[in-house]
Amino acid sequence: MDILIIVIKIVCALVWFLTLTLYLTWLERKESAVIQDRIGANRANIFGLRLIGLFQPFADAIKMIFKEDFVPPFASKFLHTLAPFLSFFFVAVTIAAVPFGDRLEIGGRHINLQILDLNAGLLFILAMLSLGIYGIIISGWASRNRFTLLGSMRGAAQLISYEVALGLSLIGVIMVYPSLRLQSIVAFQGENLLGWIPKWGIFLQPFGFLVFFFAALAETKRVPFDLPEGESEIIGFFTEYGGLKWGLFMMTDFMEIIVVSCLVTTLFFGGWQVPWMSADGFHFPWGGTWLLPHGIVVLFQLLAFNLKVFFFCWLQILIRWTYPRFRYDQLMDLGWKVLIPLSLINIIGTGIVMGILK
Amino acid sequence: MIEIFLVFVVFGLLGLVLIFMNRFLGPSRSNPNKEKPFECGSPYLQKDINPFPIKFYLVAFLFLLFDIEVAFFFPWALVFKEMKVTALVVMAAYLSVLVIGFVYAWKKGAFEWE
Numbered sequence: 001m002d003i004l005i006i007v008i009k010i011v012c013a014l015v016w017f018l019t020l021t022l023y024l025t026w027l028e029r030k031e032s033a034v035i036q037d038r039i040g041a042n043r044a045n046i047f048g049l050r051l052i053g054l055f056q057p058f059a060d061a062i063k064m065i066f067k068e069d070f071v072p073p074f075a076s077k078f079l080h081t082l083a084p085f086l087s088f089f090f091v092a093v094t095i096a097a098v099p100f101g102d103r104l105e106i107g108g109r110h111i112n113l114q115i116l117d118l119n120a121g122l123l124f125i126l127a128m129l130s131l132g133i134y135g136i137i138i139s140g141w142a143s144r145n146r147f148t149l150l151g152s153m154r155g156a157a158q159l160i161s162y163e164v165a166l167g168l169s170l171i172g173v174i175m176v177y178p179s180l181r182l183q184s185i186v187a188f189q190g191e192n193l194l195g196w197i198p199k200w201g202i203f204l205q206p207f208g209f210l211v212f213f214f215a216a217l218a219e220t221k222r223v224p225f226d227l228p229e230g231e232s233e234i235i236g237f238f239t240e241y242g243g244l245k246w247g248l249f250m251m252t253d254f255m256e257i258i259v260v261s262c263l264v265t266t267l268f269f270g271g272w273q274v275p276w277m278s279a280d281g282f283h284f285p286w287g288g289t290w291l292l293p294h295g296i297v298v299l300f301q302l303l304a305f306n307l308k309v310f311f312f313c314w315l316q317i318l319i320r321w322t323y324p325r326f327r328y329d330q331l332m333d334l335g336w337k338v339l340i341p342l343s344l345i346n347i348i349g350t351g352i353v354m355g356i357l358k
Numbered sequence: 359m360i361e362i363f364l365v366f367v368v369f370g371l372l373g374l375v376l377i378f379m380n381r382f383l384g385p386s387r388s389n390p391n392k393e394k395p396f397e398c399g400s401p402y403l404q405k406d407i408n409p410f411p412i413k414f415y416l417v418a419f420l421f422l423l424f425d426i427e428v429a430f431f432f433p434w435a436l437v438f439k440e441m442k443v444t445a446l447v448v449m450a451a452y453l454s455v456l457v458i459g460f461v462y463a464w465k466k467g468a469f470e471w472e
Contacts, residue, residue, distance in 0.1 A: 178439045
């Protein structure tokens with residue numbers, strides 16, 4: 001029975017994750033179209049029913065599935081196949097540690113709305129995200145092409161540069177919410193500050209949030225930071241890929257957006273917490289209460305989590321279509337000379353403020 | 359424990375299915391032109407990969423040092439609320455060493471990129 005519950009949770013999370021990934025491709029096309037004053041994808045239809053291009057992701061998926069499986073003769077066959085798998089696997093697995101909601105009570109059972117309730121969940125996600133670098137290096141190496149090699153080397157240097165800032169920016173969060181278990185971090189954020197401000201990470205760690213968000217944007221390797229890909233110059237580490245293997249790299253890209261949104265939501269925006277709502281309903285700071293049954297509360301939590309994640313996905317796509325690409329030295333400067341000192345200052349500042357406050 | 363195992367198996371199987379889907383469902387039509395590397399028309403570099411100069415060595419080296427230091431920060435941050443002043447003093451000593459190293463690397467031009 002327990003195993004059945006776990007399998008159901010995994011399937012639900014996968015369906016949510018893959019659907020969101022598919023529809024982010026649609027959102028990206030539509031949002032870029034609106035920004036550039038175009039119409040965007042609108043031709044895919046079922047019996048003439050177009051629905052503003054909502055079927056486009058499925059058309060793309062079907063096209064990619066029936067493409068030829070092509071491995072260039074000069075490439076290393078095993079590594080060439082392994083790279084997209086690693087890249088996909090390590091990003092996809094992180095969704096297992098993200099808390100979608102609080103406990104759901106059904107028939108006397110407490111179901112944690114999180115697949116893996118690890119006591120070091122944050123470290124698990126960071127570890128898996130940094131393992132994704134192997135997909136990049138191996139794909140560039142196995143393709144035996146100078147552009148892929150250049151792309152993968154750029155990718156490796158960029159990812160490891162921003163990894164340090166990413167880790168350091170989270171220290172402040174852990175100091176404030178002393179736990180590495182994501183459910184506990186979210187639970188800590190349910191309290192109120194001064195009685196009415198929700199105790200979210202963004203209010204306690206604004207600099208931590210800034211550093212984390214920029215570093216995470218760099219980790220997704222999208223446009224302001226898309227040096228490893230560089231559509232208009234080297235095409236990147238997946239130049240020699242086609243069909244669904246290329247599709248896996250593309251999916252990894254969008255999955256990284258979702259994972260980053262989930263992390264930002266969980267660590268800085270209260271995760272599934274709705275302001276002023278506790279387990280039995282709303283307790284407003286001006287004195288009113290609005291009691292709700294358990295099922296509705298859980299529904300509100302899921303809804304709040306999804307809304308926050310959608311918002312950050314939208315924000316990242318907006319950033320991708322608004323800013324031009326960095327030059328390589330600017331990229332390295334931002335990582336080493338701005339974000340790392342800022343996060344160190346943030347740690348010291350957090351320590352001093354917390355020491356003064358008690 | 360079984361949860362982690364299940365998650366890895368399910369996601370791994372999904373990845374494998376996606377990787378091999380093209381092999382079973384797609385066509386297979388080879389063509390000598392298709393087998394050339396894609397380099398915008400220029401002849402390709404070499405068949406085997408020889409050792410090549412790697413500019414990222416220094417970056418990788420600095421990353422190793424700093425990431426180990428980040429790893430030390432995590433347990434410290436977890437107990438900070440209980441230890442307060444002691445933790446702050448200990449970390450000040452540790453952090454000053456880290457900052458001296460950082461400033462030295464900066465002054466030496468390790469973060470410059472030509």
